[in-house]
Amino acid sequence: MKSKNKPTSVDIAHLAGVSQPTVSRALRDSPLVSLETRRKVQKIARELNYKVDVNARNLRSQRTNTLALLLFEDSGENESFINPFFLSMLGSITRAAAQQGYDLLISFQQLSDDWNAEYEDANKADGIIFLGYGDYTSYIKRISKLDQEGAHFVTWGPVLKDQPGLFVGSDxxxxxxxxxxxxxxxxxxxxxxxxxxxxxxxxxxxxxxxxxxxxxxxxxxxxxxxxxxxxxxxxxxxxxxxxxxxxxxxxxxxxxxxxxxxxxxxxxxxxxxxxxxxxxxxxxxxxxxxxxxxxxxxxxxxxDTFAAGKALVDSVIHSINGDETKSFLLPTKLIVRDSCGAGI
Amino acid sequence: MKSKNKPTSVDIAHLAGVSQPTVSRALRDSPLVSLETRRKVQKIARELNYKVDVNARNLRSQRTNTLALLLFEDSGENESFINPFFLSMLGSITRAAAQQGYDLLISFQQLSDDWNAEYEDANKADGIIFLGYGDYTSYIKRISKLDQEGAHFVTWGPVLKDQPGLFVGSDxxxxxxxxxxxxxxxxxxxxxxxxxxxxxxxxxxxxxxxxxxxxxxxxxxxxxxxxxxxxxxxxxxxxxxxxxxxxxxxxxxxxxxxxxxxxxxxxxxxxxxxxxxxxxxxxxxxxxxxxxxxxxxxxxxxxDTFAAGKALVDSVIHSINGDETKSFLLPTKLIVRDSCGAGI
DNA sequence: CAATACACAGAATACGTATGCAGACAGCGC
DNA sequence: GCGCTGTCTGCATACGTATTCTGTGTATTG
Known part of the structure; x- marks a missing residue:
């Protein structure tokens, strides 16, 4: 029923008359490979509609190029309801991640549950973005452990003194x-x-x-x-x-x-x-x-959800890359409409 | 800076005095392993906070247990705006995927671009859910190719005669x-x-x-x-x-x-x-x-976004599993409020 | 008691890629 | 003609798991 013959780098190597490592290098445009060989290999790869197998790549490189987004929900809420504010955040985070070349894995978690943050342990993602309102105290307890383990994550929330981990939030x-x-x-x-x-x-x-x-x-x-x-x-x-x-x-x-x-x-x-x-x-x-x-x-x-999404993604990526990171606040802005009677 | 010593199944094997394959089996509760051994292995795994490396697992099993959600946007729109209806869909799809034990990878695509659906080719996902309004004719052209390649996907949209691929939509x-x-x-x-x-x-x-x-x-x-x-x-x-x-x-x-x-x-x-x-x-x-x-x-x-999310996820999973699949419609419902003057 | 079934565990291997290392070959200076 | 540098390529291997196949010891059968 299905035609499952995904070409591999070995297939391409064969067709191009080179070795598999050369294919690997050529496809990443490595200067170690002559321009001529690169072109030839890339041409064949295109013709075969070859795509690098990310699992193999990730396994080898120990990096996933993926971020996980965990959205906490109030368990008491209507089952299918999510605060629209977070949906907006989700949109801007998705965009920001794509712009940085990262895939985004998303998951909703009940805050009350023993939520799982094993995305990094399981090598599903290089880092995690936490989003949602909830019990700060118990949340901190959970992420302290993550922090000690050297996990890469950032939280959308209040920026306070002596927090464990990395926070980005509105002022x-x-x-x-x-x-x-x-x-x-x-x-x-x-x-x-x-x-x-x-x-x-x-x-x-x-x-x-x-x-x-x-x-x-x-x-x-x-x-x-x-x-x-x-x-x-x-x-x-x-x-x-x-x-x-x-x-x-x-x-x-x-x-x-x-x-x-x-x-x-x-x-x-x-x-x-x-x-x-x-x-x-x-x-x-x-x-x-x-x-x-x-x-x-x-x-x-x-x-500013747009800035927030970008800040969260950039922060977690910095953390992943081992760059210096710091929690910080984004400015908030008054929007005057009718409900305050200012126009009357 | 970081403590990067993720335990592997080999480590556990060593500690438990068994072989790596036995660990693999024990962790999946295989009856091929004696209850005693299983318990011992699982206990050690828990203590080490061991998590199966999904890349290795996926590479070996050629399955990712992940779905990709592609959301098309009108490119003309305000950059950060997404139709709230699709955000609702996104929420219900996320939940439905989680319930079926699938991770969800999400991505926004400009319909005008040469959008990429290589999630399956690259073994990033086992199947794809397409979401969004757009030019049906050109869309069909694109997915016809996917369909011929035997890709596993489902589209939220109009259910018509002689469509390529699988559709779920409202009536x-x-x-x-x-x-x-x-x-x-x-x-x-x-x-x-x-x-x-x-x-x-x-x-x-x-x-x-x-x-x-x-x-x-x-x-x-x-x-x-x-x-x-x-x-x-x-x-x-x-x-x-x-x-x-x-x-x-x-x-x-x-x-x-x-x-x-x-x-x-x-x-x-x-x-x-x-x-x-x-x-x-x-x-x-x-x-x-x-x-x-x-x-x-x-x-x-x-x-009914709740039913829609579930239907989309179930459909694509059926397709992945090689089960019989069929496009189908979900009923729509009139909600009477004030704008039609019915209450006056 | 021989033959056979059974329950369990290990050895070997494959998934597809990326990289350290070594080798081949050309060009060049002396 | 020798050694050197530099450019390109291939070999070998490792990433961590799941599965097939083989082997062992014990229990069961005729």
């Missing part, structure tokens, strides 16, 4: 600052913050820290009673906003630690007869594709 | 029918259709065919002057809708061949002071995540 503190600063400039003084308070989620902590700094800059006291726990999901934002409303505390704006939360928040407000931005202003975080299409369109903090 | 005709039928039931008789008219885009053709069938069922004449060419993008939907409005033809509803188009259409209508759904009704196609968050929320034809 969450700046983002939190920009969001709050914007709302404060618009005259809001009672701003709610939606985001988990926990050492296990430093991204939230940093966003909140920026939130605080903006208040300090404006000389406005933080209303701690307006902070509500919420994770990244829409449901979570919805629930937290309900709690906020039912608390009876006065507030005029909500800073959400993710766009999905903001979607849930808007829904909850609307169900209580509150209009955005007339009654309450909203700012999100991430700038997912849906943000600009919401009604009202969502003002948010944009993370 | 576009049914989707088109459901969309138009719904609008007709709501009393609309002058319904515009946005979608390219071309043999190179059978998906559009099928959706339009269903559109026609619905009209026939209701005894309503098709208004051919209300058909406007548009591709999948938002810009395209926007432009087409402007043209529709400026044509001066009477219409009360638009059936869009993709949700992105619908987004563009709504934008164009709004700019002309036309309200959705009060003045014009809209139905989309795909049910991307943004659809439900639009204002008004978008009625649309849902493609």
């Amino acid at each position: 969450n503190e700046l983002g939190g600052f920009l969001a709050a600063d914007h709302l404060l400039k618009l005259g809001h003084t009672r701003i709610a913050f939606l985001g988990v308070e926990s050492k296990d989620h430093p991204e939230f902590h940093d966003r909140h820290a920026g939130f605080i700094r903006a208040h300090q800059k404006h000389g406005i006291a933080i209303a701690d009673e307006l902070r509500f726990n919420a994770f990244f999901s829409e449901e979570s934002g919805y629930t937290a906003t309900q709690a906020l409303i039912q608390s009876g505390h006065d507030f005029s704006a909500i800073a959400c630690a993710s766009d999905l939360m903001a979607i849930g928040a808007i829904k909850a407000l609307r169900e209580h007869g509150l209009r955005v931005p007339r009654d309450k202003a909203i700012v999100g975080f991430d700038d997912i594709p849906t943000a600009e299409h919401l009604a009202p369109s969502l003002s948010t903090i944009q993370q | 576009n005709e049914l989707g088109g029918f459901l969309a138009a039928d719904h609008l007709l039931k709501l009393g609309h008789t002058r319904i515009a259709f946005l979608g390219v008219e071309s043999k190179d885009h059978p998906e559009f053709h099928d959706r339009h065919a269903g559109f026609i069938r619905a009209h026939q069922k209701h005894g309503i004449a098709i208004a051919d002057e209300l058909r406007f060419n548009a591709f999948f993008s938002e810009e395209s939907g926007y432009t087409a809708t402007q043209a529709l409005i400026q044509s001066g033809h009477d219409f009360s509803a638009i059936a869009c061949a993709s949700d992105l188009m619908a987004i563009g259409a709504i934008k164009a209508l709004r700019e002309h002071g036309l309200r959705v759904p009060r003045d014009k009704a809209i139905v989309g196609f795909d049910d991307i995540p943004t659809a439900e968050h639009l204002a008004p929320s978008l009625s649309t034809i849902q493609q």
